Amino acid sequence: MTNFNESYDDTTGMRPRKKKRTGLMILIGAVSLVLIALLVAGSYLFSLARTFDKNSTKLENVFPAESLRPKVTEESKGAVNILLLGNDTRATDNGDENFASLPNGGRSDTMMLVHIPADRKGIYVTSVMRDTWLDIPGHGKAKINAAFAYGGVSLAVQTLEGLFDTRIDHVAAIDFEGFKGLTDALGGVQINNPIAFTPRTKKDIHFPQGVQTLNGEEALAFVRERYAFKDGDYQRVRNQQLYIKAVLSTMMSKETLTDPAKISESVKELAPFIAVDDTLDALKVAQLGASMSGVRPNELNFFTLPNKGTGRSADGQSIVIPDMTVIGEFAKALKADKVGQFVEENNL
Template sequence: MMDETQTDVRPRTRRKTRRNVLFVFLGIFLVAAIVSGAYVINLANSFNGQTQKIANAFPEESTRPTKEGAASKAQNILVLGSDSRGDSVDMANEGAASDQRSDTMMWVHIPGDRKNIVMMSIMRDTWVDIPGHGQAKINAAMAFGGVPLVVQTLEGMFKARLDHVAIVDFEGFKAITDALGGVDVNVPIAFTSSGSEGFTFAAGSQRMNGDQALAFVRERYAFSDGDYQRVRNQQLFLKSVMNTALTPATLTNPAKISDLVSQVSPYVSVDEGLDAAAMASLGVSLRDVRGSNVLSFTLPNLGTGTSADGQSIVIKDDAAISGVADALGSDSLALYMEKNGLG
């Protein structure tokens, strides 16, 4: 089982809480970016005015890899969530040490040909080298040095450059689910979520509202493999969200799109370069992408173990990390997935 001492689920709070992340933001703004006409101005103002900006998202340039060759046209976006809130969020966003930990972590790869989107989840307890701090769980990088140290750690692992960073809290995830009118999910394993307001999920397809979806993606205690199944459920739900959002019923409904952006933007923090114009440009380049083109997998690992100081950890797979690094360098992450039977 995973170590729960530093990553306990905490009660949900007000809008500007920075909680655990669900990876819905890209799909939302791809939808928004495709819309043309006067709505674009309103959407841009809503997004730019309501999102919070990460003032210091990246480490010193001298420590960062460059984009070369086949990888030069690709885009890599880091999506993070954390288990803390309040002043610690601002400290982490500014690159300072805090009590904030990135509870969920996903590397989103958009290849140069823009034919698909590949989402790679990284287990939060993966034991790695964190620059300047030695070995620790990867989710501790946020606590040690804020967002820039998380970026530096991941860029060092995969020898690839991140173009953007986003942080989304669970309240935003709930908001988009309700704004879409619910999302249909094919539940792989029946379970009842923990807590006093637990929901029961039968195996098979069912429509979820925001509260149900929130419980579905947060749950880990109900599963024998804990975080492993939670990550799989999160990936599954994101695909379901994008299957719902990237349809003619949504794309041809400006009112629904405006509602999506206005409802979700307050729960999103982005680096200063990821503004509405950047999202629109990316969205237009991905105009042919649909839910079926969204691929996801979890970075392979060697299972769980115990660190020298007694922590329960996920043991990294150096061969897999090297393989992903090579695939990112040659802009062939989807092919890496296929060859290794991932997803």
């Protein structure tokens, strides 16, 4: 028989113990669900990172000797700088071997420095014009993209670390061919094209001005073309920035984030066309990805390193003249982890 004196509260007529127990069970259940969700999300993220790790190529000895590298400042601790090197193997005779798998793939067509601040509030991507005329350590004055040809990834890193007086933490080499599969895996990528053009080598493709969705083949043609523009490589760089930002925005969209199959397929498609330094393993990729989970598409900032326009070198080469004053200011911003402030002050 139930003991009502023990089970009921005299003033309310309720069974408080059962209510407390039910409330406690609901709380435990809710916490368990959250923990399970976090574990699943973490496991999935790590699984993706392992897939990337397994299918991408590792680059060894990409960093210069320690004595040649800038010191890490207290202000910049926690920030991450990643050098992106891009190339178009269409113009080479490497057969089925893509740029990302090669220790020395000729001159890089694209050079971008990705700065992720310590507070993870935004991502800043700086494009360095490939014809920028600078001192290449051990080789004198040359176009910056020659650093890769002269001394591989290590010399490219040393050149940019010297230019910005800031350490580069990781390196990724990307072959443009990877954009094709990635775009198709995402179901297309939407861009807002500022200038209508028809690629010189792809007359069957035309890009009208305005908003449009690119498939893989179109995306490849879009990021490759420079001859269709009056300012050539400048517009190609802007188009590459536009495309990469669109890809990141698509991958960060709710539709993609809630579609594990699409994310997994995107990673599988792109990974074979990427080579990363051997310190960027699956765990670091997962940790870096998790730390940037709060970044929104409108916090992706792309700009081109300021320069003084084009000119001619002493031996007659067409070059881009660097604005060393502004580059010095940018270097200070990198070291102080204040790139966002630099971007605002220079209207970039």
